[in-house]
Amino acid sequence: MAREPAGYQPGDARAQHEQHPAAYVSVEGPVVAVEERLDPDEWAALANRYLSPGATRDYLASAREQLAADITLRMRPEHWSSADFSTFGADLPQDR
Numbered sequence: 001m002a003r004e005p006a007g008y009q010p011g012d013a014r015a016q017h018e019q020h021p022a023a024y025v026s027v028e029g030p031v032v033a034v035e036e037r038l039d040p041d042e043w044a045a046l047a048n049r050y051l052s053p054g055a056t057r058d059y060l061a062s063a064r065e066q067l068a069a070d071i072t073l074r075m076r077p078e079h080w081s082s083a084d085f086s087t088f089g090a091d092l093p094q095d096r
Helices: 040-050 053-062 064-069
Strands: 012-017 023-028 031-035 072-075 079-084
Touching: 040 053, 053 064
Parallel strands: none
Antiparallel strands: 012 023, 023 079, 031 072
16 A cells, blocks of 8 residues: 655645745645556656756666655645745845
């Protein structure tokens, strides 16, 4: 049977952009499928979305065993919450 990652809450998916300005997205909804393996082409597509071509190649090579053991949760998003902190505090004085 599939295992749940530490801190997992059913129907909860989060993404956080850590470069400045910070941005955050949280999505809630029902899990509609649990798959034991992710297709290698999908691994590459996901990695290419966030990494350079060289970093993608290195990541996929180094994480091959882990990726083979990972599961995929597919969900139907129902509620979105997002924050873009690029303007947060823009009206505050810069001198402290």
